[in-house]
Amino acid sequence: MSLLIDHLYRFGDFTLNSDQRTLLRKGRPRPLAPKVFDTLLILVEKNGRLVGKDELMSRLWPDTFVEDANLTFNIQQLRKALGDKARKPVYIETVTRRGYRFIAPVEEVLSEGTGSRISDQFEIADPQSIKPGNEPESAPDGQDFGVVAKKANEKQQTAAQQSLSAVPGSDTGSTSSKHRSMLLTAAILTILGGIVLVSWRFSDLYPADRRAEIKTVFAVPPRIEKLTATGQSRHAAISPDGKYVAYTRSFEKKASVWLRQLATNNNVEIVPGGGAIFGLAFANSGEFLYFARRGEAISEPLLYHTALYRVSLVGGVPTKIVDTLEGNFSISPDDKQIAFIRQSLNRDGEREYALMVVNSDGTGLRTLFVGTHPDHLDLPVWSPSDQSIICSYGSSDGGGQKVRLIQVKLADGTMKELTSDKFFHISRVAWLPDKSALIMTARKALGYNNQLWRVSYPSMESRQVTDDLSDYLDLSVASSTDSAVASQTTRVSDIWVGSSSEPQRLKKITQGINDFCWAPNGRLVYSSTLTGNIDLWIMQPDGSEQRQLTVKSGVNLRPAVPPDNRYIVFMSNRTGSFQAWRMNLDGTNQIQLTDGAAKDYSSISPDGDWVFYNTADDWHLWRVSIDGGEPVQLTPYIAARPAVSPDGKMVACVGRNESSRKLLILSSESGQLLKEFRFFGWGSRLQWRQDGKALFYCSQQNGVDTIMEQSLDGGLLQQIVDLDEDELFDFGYSADSQSFAVIRGGWHHDVVLISDFNRSWNTVNYSQVSPVPRS
DSSP, X not given: OOOEEEEEXXXXXXXXXXXXXXXXXXXXXXXXXXXXXXXXXXHHHTTTSEEEHXXXXXXXXXXXXXXXXXXXXXHHHHHHHHTOXXXXXXXXXXXXXXXXXXXXXXXXXXXXXXXXXXXXHOEESSTTTTSTTSOOSOOGGGOOHHHHHHHHHHHHHHHHHHHHHTSTXXXXXXXXXXXXXXXXXXXXXXXXXXXXXXXXXXXXXXXXXXXXXXXXXXXXXXXXXXXXXXXXXXXXXXXXXXXXXXXXXXXXXXEEEEEEETTTTEEEEXXXXXXXXXXXXXXXXXXXXXXXXXXXXXXXXXXXXXXXXXXXXXXXXXXXXXXXXXXXXXXXXXXXXXXXXXXXXXXXXXXXXXXXXXXXXXXXXXXXXXXXXXXXXXXXXXXXXXXXXXXXXXXXXXXSOOBEEEEEETTTOOEEEOOSOOBSEEEEEXXXXXXXXXXXXXXXXXXXXXXXXXXETTTOOEEEOOOOSSEEEEEEEOSSSSEEEEEEXXXXXXXXXXXXXXXXXXXXXXXXXXXXXXXXXXXXXXXXXXXXXXXXXXXXXTSOSOEEOOOSSSXXXXXXXXXXXXXXXXXXXXXXXXXXXXXXXXXXXXXXXOOSSOEXXXXXXXXXXXXXXXXXXXXXXXXXXXXOOXXXXXXXXXXXXXXXXXXXXXXXXXXXXXXXXXXXXXXXXXXXXXXXXXXXXXXXXXXXXXXXXXXXXXXXXXXXXXXXXXXXXXXXXXXXXXXXXOEEEEEEEOTTSSEEEEEEEEEEEEEEEEESHHHHHHHSOTTTOOOOOBO
């Protein structure tokens, strides 16, 4: 048995193992994507020296052209993993326009590791954790573990020497072969002693409070291999036998489905480009692929229907199964029935969700269960007994944790909650092959990434399995092999600023997400994830004088500034649900204005006295004094995304009934309806023109994001903003209408293959560690 030498770098609380490609913090794994790990290794190897951007790019992506944003993203992910700050770095310093420097003291060491046979049996999270000098703090009966281990090793080595010297005619130092034999025996006994020590630490004889600190994985962590690298693959499914992977690819606003044979890596398009695709699943027989696709617009722009189709793996014309579903669906184990979710609008414009079941030939459609507003139904999966269907249920629109798992009986549609554990969002649910647990992609809070969770069945105890920088979206598990596929998601978006007369010539300024606003003094207040949290920042339009306003206090969004520049009103979920807050323009004196039910969106009256907002459960319109106090309800119906007119007399909102959406013009004093127009937009802001005679909002026409101008006289114009393939997340004109800014970018989705999926996750000590993905 050979001993392996690991090359380690130590800095701060971290240990970087270049051979095992792991990063540990205080002995616990800190998962890094392969390119992010490579970036860290390059910087650490050259610690104290400047590493130029060109050198990093050429070493990370040799013979490949990639954007500089990829390097910037890697550095951001590293800082997040290390808990570092760009403005006050402890580990990674940015040298403007040149590159980066690793500035923390680094200790380089060589460490003996266990041989391959031992690592097949167990893997210790920190290879140093049982070596003298880095032992646990205490041992039984008050003895030090280091002393125990050292004495045990000394006794084993002494015994080995004595046993060798006891052989008649032997001389332990007489020949090299005898010396090697002695060393080999001592090494074997030492390793066996280590195994005994580790085994004892995990036995019931070891104190329970100490067992809770153990960081050991009893299987090789799942291996993760990237299957796509285009950023265009949002959805994926793996065949029951694990031989094929189906995945979507979106290009030039059209989505297609491709099939890859894993053994040969051959790829073939089986569903040509068309409308967006929202879900993929193989039939359990493996003969067909099902997918949900959005069709052409119906009734009016942005109202679409989505249908479920089935296609042979060799391609051909897809067969439509059923119309009008949300996108996620589940096929029964015998392939005879399909469960899906259907959405409708009631008379008040509120969304209602129903769990439906249909035969695989499209017949026998029936409703099992209808949810209650504002709770959403989603992600149906058949139970192992085929007698019920498990779904996610709840709504976290207010920024809290209200989504849980429920079970609906197939016989009578009765509903039962399966667990009290709640999430902010659940993106996908799948069974392990042995049906011992559900695997979910989910997140506990709005500011977190989706991670993989294991929910045991039927006890329904949930454990987080990964703690990656990756954001997992889709998930599919092979039913007869040890493999799965998932899609990993990254959002890249920036603020672009320029003249309102030349909206096609905007200049990229800095990273930003979700939304922003112009302050009357010409500065921009915006949300950013630069620090790893969604915080508010302020800057000049050219990117100078950037200043962070909120610091890791929940998720902070939707800024608004009154004409007198006194305050910034914003939404934050730091108390558990979104509420309206107020702070000074420099970020000081942060005060909560609302409480109770969750709130969202806000607009300030021109006199700076009133804050108009929505209640996030029913989207009714309210107002409250900017100094706080008792709120006043203005509408008993949906009136979302308020925008107060320049003269303060009107409020524009988005309304909705069972058939359409409306642009509503209301009295700011009484909430009385003054005018209404057909609304062709989506979830972006409403902004008044400076003269108060028209409104701007974002729409999408023929696949292109467009700024619409709605005149109060009834005319409708379009202002095209050419974003290429980018999405428009927010827009806004400055107070003097001379400047224009947008947040634009997109979501990058790629598919990964996960091997050793079932074996690894069924043997992991979930309460202690997360497996470290590796590729």
